[in-house]
Amino acid sequence: MLGAQVSEDGSVRRMLGSMGEVLVGPGGLRVRQVELVGPMLVLARMAGDADARPGESRLLVTRRGEFAAMVCDAAELAEHVDLAELRLK
Secondary structure, eight states: OOGGGSOTTOHHHHHOOSTTOEEEEGGGEEEEEEEOSTHHHHHHHHTTOTTOOTTOEEEEEEETTEEEEEESSHHHHHTTSOGGGOEEO
């Protein structure tokens, strides 16, 4: 689960129940929850998340296999994608 960082409406929590689940959208969009360890922690920090700590989780957003964003919660995800277009793969 995304823990306390999920927005109050819980929209991403309902869609992503575990680390292995992937959301897909149009244009090759993919969203998956990742644990911040090793390369994912480095990527989060390179993406500007100075508060990223080992063991936390974030949502990794890719489009056609390329990095698009790494976000903390549903509100931040909504800045990058239309949540209504996401579905479980």
